Amino acid sequence: MDLSLKPEHQAFADEVRAFARENLSPATRAKTLSGRHYDKDDHVVWQKALGRKGWLAYTWPRKYGGPGFDVTQRFLFENVLAEEGAPRIIPFGVKMVGPVIYTFGSDEQKERFLPGIRSSEVAWCQGYSEPGAGSDLANLRTRAERDGDHYVVNGQKTWTSYAHWGDWIFCLVRTDAKAKPQEGISFLLIDMKTPGVTVRPILMLDGAHAVNDVFFDNVKVPVANRIGKENEGWTCAKFLLANERLGIAEVPASKRGVRSLWELNDDPALKEKIADVDLQVQALEMSELRALSTMALGGAPGPEVSTLKVRGSEIQQRIAELAMEAVGEYAAPYQPDLLFRETNETPVGPDHAPPAAPRYFNMRKTSIYGGSTEIQKNIVSKAILGL
Amino acid sequence: MDLSLSDEQKQLQDAAERFVRDKYAFENRRKIAATDKGWLAENWAQMAELGWLGMSFSEEDGGYGGGSIETMIVMEQFGKGLVLEPFLPTVVLGGGMIARAGSKAQKEALLAPMIEGKKQFAFAWLERQSRYNLADVSLKAEKSGSGYTLSGHKGVVYNAASADNIVVLARTAGAAREEKGLTLFLVDGKAKGLSRRDYPTQDSLRASELTFDKVSVGADAVLGKVDGAFPVVEEAVDRAIVALCAEATGCMDAINAATLEYIKTRKQFGVPIGKFQVLQHRMVDCFTNAQEARSMTLMATLKIDDEDSVVRRKAASGAKVQIGKSGKFCGQSAVQMHGGMGVTDELSVSHYFKRLTMIDLMFGNQQHHLTRYSNLAMAA
Ligand SMILES: Cc1cc2nc3c(=O)[nH]c(=O)nc-3n(C[C@H](O)[C@H](O)[C@H](O)COP(=O)(O)OP(=O)(O)OC[C@H]3O[C@@H](n4cnc5c(N)ncnc54)[C@H](O)[C@@H]3O)c2cc1C
Ligand SMILES: Cc1cc2nc3c(=O)[nH]c(=O)nc-3n(C[C@H](O)[C@H](O)[C@H](O)COP(=O)(O)OP(=O)(O)OC[C@H]3O[C@@H](n4cnc5c(N)ncnc54)[C@H](O)[C@@H]3O)c2cc1C
Numbered sequence: 026m027d028l029s030l031k032p033e034h035q036a037f038a039d040e041v042r043a044f045a046r047e048n049l050s051p052a053t054r055a056k057t058l059s060g061r062h063y064d065k066d067d068h069v070v071w072q073k074a075l076g077r078k079g080w081l082a083y084t085w086p087r088k089y090g091g092p093g094f095d096v097t098q099r100f101l102f103e104n105v106l107a108e109e110g111a112p113r114i115i116p117f118g119v120k121m122v123g124p125v126i127y128t129f130g131s132d133e134q135k136e137r138f139l140p141g142i143r144s145s146e147v148a149w150c151q152g153y154s155e156p157g158a159g160s161d162l163a164n165l166r167t168r169a170e171r172d173g174d175h176y177v178v179n180g181q182k183t184w185t186s187y188a189h190w191g192d193w194i195f196c197l198v199r200t201d202a203k204a205k206p207q208e209g210i211s212f213l214l215i216d217m218k219t220p221g222v223t224v225r226p227i228l229m230l231d232g233a234h235a236v237n238d239v240f241f242d243n244v245k246v247p248v249a250n251r252i253g254k255e256n257e258g259w260t261c262a263k264f265l266l267a268n269e270r271l272g273i274a275e276v277p278a279s280k281r282g283v284r285s286l287w288e289l290n291d292d293p294a295l296k297e298k299i300a301d302v303d304l305q306v307q308a309l310e311m312s313e314l315r316a317l318s319t320m321a322l323g324g325a326p327g328p329e330v331s332t333l334k335v336r337g338s339e340i341q342q343r344i345a346e347l348a349m350e351a352v353g354e355y356a357a358p359y360q361p362d363l364l365f366r367e368t369n370e371t372p373v374g375p376d377h378a379p380p381a382a383p384r385y386f387n388m389r390k391t392s393i394y395g396g397s398t399e400i401q402k403n404i405v406s407k408a409i410l411g412l
Numbered sequence: 413m414d415l416s417l418s419d420e421q422k423q424l425q426d427a428a429e430r431f432v433r434d435k436y437a438f439e440n441r442r443k444i445a446a447t448d449k450g451w452l453a454e455n456w457a458q459m460a461e462l463g464w465l466g467m468s469f470s471e472e473d474g475g476y477g478g479g480s481i482e483t484m485i486v487m488e489q490f491g492k493g494l495v496l497e498p499f500l501p502t503v504v505l506g507g508g509m510i511a512r513a514g515s516k517a518q519k520e521a522l523l524a525p526m527i528e529g530k531k532q533f534a535f536a537w538l539e540r541q542s543r544y545n546l547a548d549v550s551l552k553a554e555k556s557g558s559g560y561t562l563s564g565h566k567g568v569v570y571n572a573a574s575a576d577n578i579v580v581l582a583r584t585a586g587a588a589r590e591e592k593g594l595t596l597f598l599v600d601g602k603a604k605g606l607s608r609r610d611y612p613t614q615d616s617l618r619a620s621e622l623t624f625d626k627v628s629v630g631a632d633a634v635l636g637k638v639d640g641a642f643p644v645v646e647e648a649v650d651r652a653i654v655a656l657c658a659e660a661t662g663c664m665d666a667i668n669a670a671t672l673e674y675i676k677t678r679k680q681f682g683v684p685i686g687k688f689q690v691l692q693h694r695m696v697d698c699f700t701n702a703q704e705a706r707s708m709t710l711m712a713t714l715k716i717d718d719e720d721s722v723v724r725r726k727a728a729s730g731a732k733v734q735i736g737k738s739g740k741f742c743g744q745s746a747v748q749m750h751g752g753m754g755v756t757d758e759l760s761v762s763h764y765f766k767r768l769t770m771i772d773l774m775f776g777n778q779q780h781h782l783t784r785y786s787n788l789a790m791a792a
Contacts, residue, residue, distance in 0.1 A: 154752070157679075159680060159751050159752060160680045160681070160685075160751070161680040161681045161682075164680070164681075183752070184752045227756055227758070228756065228757040228758070229755055229756060229757060230755050230756060230757050230762035230763075230765070230766065232757070236752075292779075294779050294782075294783065295779070349769075349773075350777060350779070353543045353544060353773060353777070354538055354543075354544070354567075354568050354773055354774065355540075355567065355568065356614070356770075356773055357568050357613040357614055357615075357619060357770055357773065357774075358568065358611045358612075358613060358614075358619065359611065359612050359613055359614045360611060373567070373609060373611060373621050374540065374567065374568075375540070382614045382766075382769065382770075383614070385769070386614075386755075386762070386765070386766060386769070387755070389744065389747045389748070389754065389755055389765075390752075390755045392748060393748065393751050393752055393754070393755065394752070397748070397751065398748070399688070399690050399691070402690075
């Protein structure tokens with residue numbers, strides 16, 4: 026066993042760092058480091074640069090155009106980019122639908138969809154949740170009825186992150202109303218420009234627009250856009266969720282968060298709390314490395330990734346909470362222009378104050394999305410502990 | 413011992429409940445928050461008419477002879493409705509300091525009109541560097557002729573834009589962070605040399621940054637003793653803390669009620685999510701936390717008038733610690749149990765959560781008051 030880096034890995038880390046310094050826009054980097062919201066372009070410009078380098082789909086096998094990173098490279102890649110202030114890669118294309126397509130799709134579908142994901146030419150979003158199907162995903166009701174070589178889709182998805190930026194949405198739809206909840210579901214790719222698709226923004230508690238309702242009103246979708254067999258979409262769904270939960274712990278970003286906490290405040294009581302979360306991050310990172318090391322030996326990510334998601338979201342919330350605590354009463358002024366727009370306005374308090382409280386509020390989402398903490402714990406208690 | 417409300421107090425509670433029901437349905441509140449001032453003149457007038465602006469002041473000051481319990485009663489209802497009218501800065505802080513430290517002339521000029529609803533106040537103490545330390549004041553007041561000239565900065569001054577008079581904590585002697593050498597001044601909201609930068613707060617209130625550029629005031633602007641303001645300020649802030657605690661208990665009741673209702677009706681997996689034991693236990697913990705918050709608020713309300721200032725200070729800090737802890741637990745739990753709905757702007761839950769969060773940060777957070785309490789407890 027060995028934690029230290031081999032020279033070739035050190036060289037790789039240097040290469041990633043150099044790439045980030047050359048290609049990441051200073052404005053985007055500044056947004057990351059100050060905790061402000063990104064525009065679509067911040068993501069797209071950066072992701073296209075990664076795409077040109079062949080690094081965007083960094084978790085994919087070479088066979089499908091990935092760079093073939095080993096586990097250590099993946100770890101270094103994520104960490105160095107987070108340190109350099111790169112925005113997180115939007116996961117819906119690269120981490121979610123891409124692997125579903127290369128695992129379950131036809132050759133034709135692979136050729137048609139994978140290049141646009143690798144290059145970030147096409148933006149994806151995830152149409153899983155519905156008003157009546159959140160934690161209970163299998164309760165989804167959006168219908169897709171077969172009409173010759175098309176499906177006609179009707180229904181509503183909700184909480185769709187970045188649907189307003191999306192070109193395509195991958196959806197779980199019901200193709201057999203009479204089957205048991207988890208059967209009779211299919212996995213469909215839908216072009217957002219198809220007539221009958223409407224996106225309505227949902228405003229979050231910090232004033233941000235990041236999620237949406239998506240309505241389908243007699244939307245015609247070619248049968249050729251179905252991944253896998255009809256009524257067997259649940260297999261794709263589960264495969265995707267396992268991938269989603271790995272990496273959702275956001276350890277590299279939390280490491281960056283802890284580093285900036287150490288710079289904020291000298292209050293001894295606060296410092297002890299920072300030390301506490303610092304150590305939690307280390308434990309989480311080590312657990313993630315253990316999971317990655319198993320995968321490197323050919324193992325699959327097991328249900329224990331759920332525990333990483335639970336802790337990872339708690340840690341992100343805690344970091345945001347301490348950052349707000351460090352600001353004190355100057356967390357109170359609400360200056361949305363400084364969070365969401367390009368502006369020369371100056372903060373009324375310290376520079377790090379404006380995003381502190383909104384970020385704390387916003388981070389409550391981490392224990393809800395991607396499977397709530399309660400649901401993750403149910404999974405662990407059933408699948409690992411046998412309760 | 414008797415911890416029940418008198419008949420008059422019960423009537424006050426009923427009236428405040430009715431006010432909140434009539435004026436502060438959640439969509440109404442949204443509209444009030446979006447107005448220019450961020451509060452409604454007609455609501456303020458009604459509060460005056462109902463006697464709330466004068467209830468905690470002595471009859472000789474033009475009030476109705478009530479006290480801390482009355483303040484607790486209305487603040488709790490204000491918390492339930494997330495009321496936006498500036499009761500705390502005007503009545504509890506400004507009015508409270510004028511009643512305690514003001515001369516007869518000052519009281520006549522300011523308190524009487526405030527009680528009638530004709531004057532509002534703000535209290536400016538915080539500066540960029542001061543964090544929660546009330547004595548960390550560097551805004552300077554220099555003697556000039558018979559009066560003073562004020563220069564410096566004040567931050568996060570609630571209700572400054574609407575205030576007719578601003579009570580300003582200034583340094584007349586001593587070094588920054590010294591408790592001696594602080595003096596309170598009554599400054600006209602439109603005084604020459606006073607500029608404001610106004611903004612909304614996270615919880616939809618209004619506050620301002622103030623810059624004092626050689627603002628001159630007369631000798632009659634001094635509120636209380638020159639160089640001796642600290643004890644007055646500390647006491648007023650302790651009272652404000654207890655009032656905030658009462659507001660927080662109202663917020664917790666409301667957010668817990670909304671959550672309980674939600675988990676009884678929201679169905680997943682074919683059952684109301686309130687059937688899941690983790691949520692049941694979390695809801696029980698919310699309930700327990702709100703109980704503790706109410707108890708500590710009541711304790712502090714009953715001790716805030718104690719002659720022994722250590723008793724008063726310990727009570728205020730102790731209650732603030734509890735409110736911080738309980739408010740965070742109830743707020744975070746409510747959001748979590750609402751799932752995605754909890755992090756939207758649409759439901760009231762996120763707004764109660766934001767108010768509870770800001771209450772924790774006001775006048776010293778949980779951590780600050782834990783430290784203050786332990787220092788007082790050790791000294792005793
Ligand atoms: C910011 C944000 C972004 C999102 N982005 C997307 C997206 O891009 N695409 C998409 O498809 N979805 C997205 N979601 C939806 C997300 O996956 C759901 O919010 C989540 O699955 C929870 O569902 P719900 O909100 O309906 O809560 P509910 O399922 O109603 O849950 C409410 C509460 O009940 C608890 N609960 C439910 N069932 C149980 C149980 N069996 N045992 C114990 N407790 C239980 C939950 O843990 C939660 O605390 C997003 C959500 C958010 C907040
Ligand atoms: C020091 C001591 C003195 C005692 N003295 C007396 C005495 O004088 N007379 C007497 O009659 N008894 C006495 N008891 C017994 C005591 O009342 C029982 O221990 C108690 O009721 C718990 O029962 P149990 O030990 O069988 O645990 P169990 O009932 O087996 O419980 C084990 C665990 O499961 C949990 N659990 C059980 N049911 C549920 C549920 N529905 N939902 C969630 N969790 C659940 C419990 O909370 C506990 O954590 C004493 C016990 C102790 C430890």
